[in-house]
Amino acid sequence: MVTTDLLDIDTLLSSDEKDIRSAVRRCCESAVDPYVADWFEAGDLPPIRELAKELGDLGVLGMHLDGYGCAGMSAVAYGLACLELEASDSGIRSLVSVQGSLAMYALWRWGSEEQKVEWLPRMAGGLAIGCFGLTEPDHGSDPAGLRTRARRSGGDWLLSGTKTWITNGSIADVAIVWAQTDDGLRGFVVPTDTPGFAAHTIKHKLSLRASVTSELVLDGVRLPASAVLPGVTGLRGPLSCLSEARYGIVWGAMGAARSAFRTALDYSLTRQQFGRPIAGFQLTQQKLAAMHQELALGTLLALHLGRLKDTSGVRPEQVSVGKLNNVGKALDVCRTARTILGANGISLEYPVIRHLTNLESVLTYEGTAEIHTLTVGQALTGIAAFR
Structure with a gap:
């Protein structure tokens, strides 16, 4: 049997974590995957309020926050949800990330009790965006x-x-x-x-x-x-929210990479050239092995950061390491997958080109690759090189 998890990473997850992942995947398979290529081609997300309500019913909006109607799940559970959402499309993960890790987290972390009571339950349920x-x-x-x-x-x-x-x-x-x-x-x-x-x-x-x-x-x-949010003054406020959202991207990028990798693997096993599946050629196997390696290592990195976040806590520079590595590697995976699909790789009949163009935005937003590079550099040297 062909496997895409040669390192048995699933053995590192609890049964509850796998159940959460499966629930999000089922939701995406029914509510997103059949339609997302058309939404992408149209440049719109017409059912956004209906989708927000369905995601709210599932419990993924602000799922890593406690109280006020939020699910209070672990960081790893939230990360797995982000991976599955972005395996469908980066835009869907962005909807959830902005809702839960930026807007809701700002209210939850820095807001007054009145602000939390007014907004968080409705936002957790997808009734307010x-x-x-x-x-x-x-x-x-x-x-x-x-x-x-x-x-x-x-x-x-x-x-x-x-x-x-x-x-x-x-x-x-x-x-x-x-x-x-x-x-x-x-x-x-x-x-x-x-x-x-x-x-x-x-x-x-x-x-x-x-x-x-x-x-x-x-x-x-x-x-x-x-x-006014009473709990914070200065850059610490927005930067704390961005760190929450960047953590989700560390996982989400691996979802896009997984989708592109699996598509390329399946395609290579059925596409015939020179009388045999292209998966049987050494150059194709080199590409598949390299993609699998980056996907596996990036997923392990995301899981490690999630376990840290759930125990001792994760530092901003650690999240920067994750975003810098995983988004860049996911782009590499998608570009390589596109070459395996050849001309079909640019068709929306397959998800690869959609993930590839989406990741060009993910590379930039919530901290460019350059900013995260300098964040890591400052953590290593103690010298800020931003100016």
């Missing part, structure tokens, strides 16, 4: 320079600025917006029906097409004093 407004047109890798401003107006706050490349932005019910104040960088809980708030869907993407990506415009948005 959140987005995370940090990146700006002129400030991506350097969030300390962002220009969105919040100033006091009597007992209220007035927010003005623009955010871009915001997943879920134009369909969100609540936005977590980070803005400069006289006291430093602060986070604000912004219901999207607040006057002065607008969101515009970004079109003409050639990556993450089965995902809603938006520009947020805040034009004198008036918020009560209770809208």
Whole structure:
């Protein structure tokens, strides 16, 4: 029997972890896989609210958080869910990641009790969708320079600025917006029906097409004093959320790689050239062996970080190691898989080109490869080389 797990990595998982993985895979097989190529080709995610509700019923939205309707699962369980979601499409994993690890985590970690009670149960159930407004047109890798401003107006706050490349932005019910104040960088809980708030869907993407990506415009948005996240001031707030989301990417990238690898393996066993399956040629077997190796090592790295996160805790530079390695290796796997499929590799009849173009975005968002390289470099040398 042909296997894709030569290292028996499954033996490192508990029965509960395997059950969670299987439940997410079944959901993806019924609700995502039959349709995602069409969504990607159309550049839209039409059933996003229905899908969010189904994912909420499954318990994967904010599944690694405790209380307020959240499932309280382990980091490894959440990682396995991310792997299965991204095996279907990076855009679907992004929907879950932005909801749970950015918007919900910001509320859960830094919000007031009133904010948590108001939003988290609905978000966990998929009844309310959140987005995370940090990146700006002129400030991506350097969030300390962002220009969105919040100033006091009597007992209220007035927010003005623009955010871009915001997943879920134009369909969100609540936005977590980070803005400069006289006291430093602060986070604000912004219901999207607040006057002065607008969101515009970004079109003409050639990556993450089965995902809603938006520009947020805040034009004198008036918020009560209770809208500010009380638990944090400064970059520590948004960076802590990004670390949570990056952890999910470490796993998710391996889902995209697994899908591409299995597709290439299956294709190579049935595609006939020169009178035999192309899997029987040495060059093809070299490609398959190299892809399997990167997939296995990346999955082991993700599992190691997950076990750390569930026990002693995981440091930001450790997450950077994971994202830097796994996204880059997943891209290599997808590119190699594409060569095995030949011309068929660029067809949406197969998932490979979709995963490949999606990963080009995953390589950049939530910390570019360059930023994670410098994060690792600083951890190794003690010298910051960002400026």
